[in-house]
Amino acid sequence: MNGLLRSAVVIVGLSLAAAMVIALLQLPSAAVHLPALVAENLAQSGVEHPVTAVLLNFRGWDTLLEVAVLLLALLTLLTLGGGKAPAPAAAVDPLLQGLARRMLPLIVLTAGYLLWAGAHRPGGAFQAGAVLAAGAVFLQLAGLLPAWTAPRRWLRLGLVLGFLVFLAVAAALLGQGALLRYPPALAGGLILLIEAGLTLSLGLILAGLFLFLTGRDA
Amino acid sequence: MSTGLLYALAGVLLFVLGAAGAVLLAHLMRKVLAFNVMGSGAFLVLVGLxxxxxxxxxxxxAMVLTGIVVAVAATALALGLARAFHARTGRTGLTEEARRD
Known part of the structure; x- marks a missing residue:
């Protein structure tokens, strides 16, 4: 039975791969030339880097919903229960701790740079948030930061801040006639404001996905 | 054949490998990893194409950047669910014969 299933899956998988490869090879080129559209409108997006312009301006509501999805994932994780005493810090390695202490300012600096760089080169809130979260995970692994159990008031505020700022900007701009259509003069500043909030919240959320899991005895 | 198309074709292979793994592997953590391989394949197709x-x-x-972050969150959620499942049933897989440990 198991062998039968295995061969069936292999056959179906191979035919699926063959069908998709044939489809990809025959695909005509796109009817809408998106890169040209982005380049045309880049000047009024408020930022100079096309990926950031798409993320925070042209398709801003995608990003808004994404942050909501991240929050939802974290909230679901928190409702899974457990929540016993936090796991004791891992074996203390003075070398690792010293390294972590020295790395911390660099990590924060890198995150700040990535946030700022997003306006004109690869970078932005997601990368900066990921770097912050990696820093928190590093501190936990080095035994300097205890794992998290239940979020207190300040942590809760930090987790939702990015989403709330984004939502507030979206609500304030509803008068423009479309969701998240920034006035071109304010676009750069608003995007930086949203990204700053997102960096903090994404860093906390991504760190929380790790630190809440380690802090709970399942 | 352009490099982009080559990436898309590699993405197809990754997707199929991951899909087969998600069906065939019994251990929940392996299933989660297989889903991640599938997701990476889909991202590669999207960007390469x-x-x-x-x-x-x-x-x-930008879409893939969004997708990667959501995939990280979904993976963490899946691992949390798998851990809660293991804590309640002692099993590491969904089938009855999955090894208890």
Whole structure:
């Protein structure tokens, strides 16, 4: 039975791969030339880097919903229960701790740079948030930061801040006639404001996905 | 054949490998990893296909950036669920014969 299933899956998988490869090879080129559209409108997006312009301006509501999805994932994780005493810090390695202490300012600096760089080169809130979260995970692994159990008031505020700022900007701009259509003069500043909030919240959320899991005895 | 198309074809292979793994592997953590391989394949198809004419398209790149972050969160959630499942049943897989440990 198991062998039968295995061969069936292999056959179906191979035919699926063959069908998709044939489809990809025959695909005509796109009817809408998106890169040209982005380049045309880049000047009024408020930022100079096309990926950031798409993320925070042209398709801003995608990003808004994404942050909501991240929050939802974290909230679901928190409702899974457990929540016993936090796991004791891992074996203390003075070398690792010293390294972590020295790395911390660099990590924060890198995150700040990535946030700022997003306006004109690869970078932005997601990368900066990921770097912050990696820093928190590093501190936990080095035994300097205890794992998290239940979020207190300040942590809760930090987790939702990015989403709330984004939502507030979206609500304030509803008068423009479309969701998240920034006035071109304010676009750069608003995007930086949203990204700053997102960096903090994404860093906390991504760190929380790790630190809440380690802090709970399942 | 452009580099972009080559990436898309590699993405197809990754997707199929991951899909087969998600069906065949019993251990929940392996299933989660297989889903991640599937997701990476889908991202590769999306980005590779968009630049198969050697023009870089920022729109799918932004979509994939969004997708990667959501995939990380979904993976963490899946691992949390798998851990809670293991804590309640002692099993590491969904089938009855899955090893208890």
């Amino acid at each position: 968009a630049q198969r004419e050697d023009v870089i398209d920022p729109v799918p790149q």
